[in-house]
Amino acid sequence: MRTFVEVIRDNSVYTQHAHTFVRVDGTERVVTFPELWKWACQRANRFRELGLKKGDRVALILPDPDAFVLAFIGALTAGLVPVPMYPPMTLAKMEAYGETVRHILASSGARALVTVPSLEPMLRAHLVDAAREAGTVSDGVRVILDAELEGDLPEKAVAPCEISIDDLAFLQFTSGSTRMPKGVMVSHRNLSANAHAIMFDGLHATSKDRGVTWLPLYHDMGLIGFVIAPAFAQVEVKFLPTLTFIRRPSLWLDAVHKFRGTITFAPNFAFALAARAVSDEQSREWDLSCLKAIGCGAEPIQPETLRNFVARFSSKGLRSEALLPCYGLAEATLAVTFGSTAEVMRTEKLDAASMHRGEAVLVDGADGPEIVSCGRPLPGFELEVRGAEGARLAERMVGEVWVRGPSVMTGYFGQPDATAEVLDGEWLCTGDLGYLVAGELFVCGRTKDLIIIHGKNFYPQDVERIVSETDGLRPGQCVAFARAGVDGEECVVVAEANSASIDPREVASKVKLRVRAELGLPVAEVVLIKRNTLPKTSSGKVRRRDTKVRLEAGQLDLLVPRNAPVPKARSSSPARV
Numbered sequence: 001m002r003t004f005v006e007v008i009r010d011n012s013v014y015t016q017h018a019h020t021f022v023r024v025d026g027t028e029r030v031v032t033f034p035e036l037w038k039w040a041c042q043r044a045n046r047f048r049e050l051g052l053k054k055g056d057r058v059a060l061i062l063p064d065p066d067a068f069v070l071a072f073i074g075a076l077t078a079g080l081v082p083v084p085m086y087p088p089m090t091l092a093k094m095e096a097y098g099e100t101v102r103h104i105l106a107s108s109g110a111r112a113l114v115t116v117p118s119l120e121p122m123l124r125a126h127l128v129d130a131a132r133e134a135g136t137v138s139d140g141v142r143v144i145l146d147a148e149l150e151g152d153l154p155e156k157a158v159a160p161c162e163i164s165i166d167d168l169a170f171l172q173f174t175s176g177s178t179r180m181p182k183g184v185m186v187s188h189r190n191l192s193a194n195a196h197a198i199m200f201d202g203l204h205a206t207s208k209d210r211g212v213t214w215l216p217l218y219h220d221m222g223l224i225g226f227v228i229a230p231a232f233a234q235v236e237v238k239f240l241p242t243l244t245f246i247r248r249p250s251l252w253l254d255a256v257h258k259f260r261g262t263i264t265f266a267p268n269f270a271f272a273l274a275a276r277a278v279s280d281e282q283s284r285e286w287d288l289s290c291l292k293a294i295g296c297g298a299e300p301i302q303p304e305t306l307r308n309f310v311a312r313f314s315s316k317g318l319r320s321e322a323l324l325p326c327y328g329l330a331e332a333t334l335a336v337t338f339g340s341t342a343e344v345m346r347t348e349k350l351d352a353a354s355m356h357r358g359e360a361v362l363v364d365g366a367d368g369p370e371i372v373s374c375g376r377p378l379p380g381f382e383l384e385v386r387g388a389e390g391a392r393l394a395e396r397m398v399g400e401v402w403v404r405g406p407s408v409m410t411g412y413f414g415q416p417d418a419t420a421e422v423l424d425g426e427w428l429c430t431g432d433l434g435y436l437v438a439g440e441l442f443v444c445g446r447t448k449d450l451i452i453i454h455g456k457n458f459y460p461q462d463v464e465r466i467v468s469e470t471d472g473l474r475p476g477q478c479v480a481f482a483r484a485g486v487d488g489e490e491c492v493v494v495a496e497a498n499s500a501s502i503d504p505r506e507v508a509s510k511v512k513l514r515v516r517a518e519l520g521l522p523v524a525e526v527v528l529i530k531r532n533t534l535p536k537t538s539s540g541k542v543r544r545r546d547t548k549v550r551l552e553a554g555q556l557d558l559l560v561p562r563n564a565p566v567p568k569a570r571s572s573s574p575a576r577v
Helices: 004-013 033-049 065-077 094-108 120-134 188-202 220-233 242-247 250-259 268-277 303-316 352-356 416-422 460-468 504-519 544-552
Strands: 018-022 028-032 057-060 081-084 112-115 142-145 168-173 183-187 210-213 236-239 263-266 293-296 323-328 335-338 347-349 370-372 382-386 399-404 427-437 440-446 451-453 456-458 473-485 488-497 523-529
Touching (some): 004 188, 018 033, 028 065, 033 065, 065 168, 065 236, 112 120, 120 142, 168 188, 183 188, 188 220, 188 335, 210 220, 210 250, 220 263, 242 250, 250 303, 263 268, 268 303, 303 370, 370 440, 451 488, 456 460, 460 473, 460 488, 460 504, 473 523, 473 544, 488 544
Parallel strands (some): 057 081, 112 142, 210 263, 263 293, 488 523
Antiparallel strands (some): 018 028, 399 427, 427 440, 473 488
């Protein structure tokens, strides 16, 4: 079993292989495998010259993918522990961004922070200095500009720091969708095991494959899935800037077409965005028949979204078999289960009443919730579904998903209590709800997000799916959660309005009618907020609990005051809008 650093070194003999980096300004940089190794060694030497030693944590806030990848690999080669962090997406919401960054710097005990000149003043003024003054970051945190790591490419690569397979490789901070991010300790052994499982057992990849990604590299799906894992199979990758994809979704599939990409991954929202936003003119010349695997994970998978995506681009050669639903989490390094590229996506329609009781009972017709199969565990992994008391449940019983395998973390960095909450020996409690059928995993939601009204279980994803289909609201930009009411728990919906010109009372009434009609769930309040203000994680996941806290604290950007009268639903069986 080789470390990732050893793999990069060994790959340097493949002179014809290269990665292509598209920078934020649109320019491209091609780095061959031999150059990748030499640049890594050059940056490793610079880190040492700057006084950093093996085991020191170094935070990385670097928007351009080539700068990030070279700094990340250089830090690993020097025996340092990189701490990937997301750059600010906008100058708005800087207070929340600063809070998260200060927390990660403090939790990781980072000795250095590598960034770019455009971000340096803001980081110094608003983050690092403020954190020092508050005493939340250890003394000696140094801001290093990416340019300080550059230099001449060495003629001969210098030997890397001696690294053991069981050494800590880097800290992957969780997305913080439920609470402040925690630093998952990822070892070189974890990386090697998961990379092999992804590339060889899951994707059956060879050096002839080509990856395309716009995923953020500070997140596990982008970093491990497209920087680390492909190296083990000598797969070339084209890296696109994340924000450029968000602004121009056609960039993703256009790169697949031009680069002849065979492997790409994205969360559910990206499939909806591409199907909706790509024009016929932009896709006129595309040939997507090269794609053998287009994976979907990182957030709840909506089967209708994926079907619409395939229908939209099937005329461009996209095969339905290429869709690859997956399941994983940072605490397991990345991947746990994979679907099959030899089969079309499998789903199950379930009886809603049985789901409320914790049973996954198949039903005919179009009214029940539809759940996607995330495939079977990768070799070496085991899954169990357990009940509230920890007992293993039978097939088709909904409970908490537990995982055991070679890439499960050893714990959260510096947080033994948080570690003890989720690890029981070799078993990891994922916090996700699901059920098993003949070894296949179907994921329903998260345990702590479950809405329980009068003893019945409701999944927020089901509520949010219905809300997203309501005219006047932005698809996917909503959350549902429970709060304490006069007569017990009650359901609340917070959703982004399409525009300020909608009739908020009419939209709220439609939401209440539709949710009650389809789920039998009364909604106590519908809160409409302005566009692009819903709290989200750095990877784009909605933050239900954070939204609830901000609502209670009066910190959401409301479209109308909450005390504005909204009529109650009068009927439980409206026509669909």
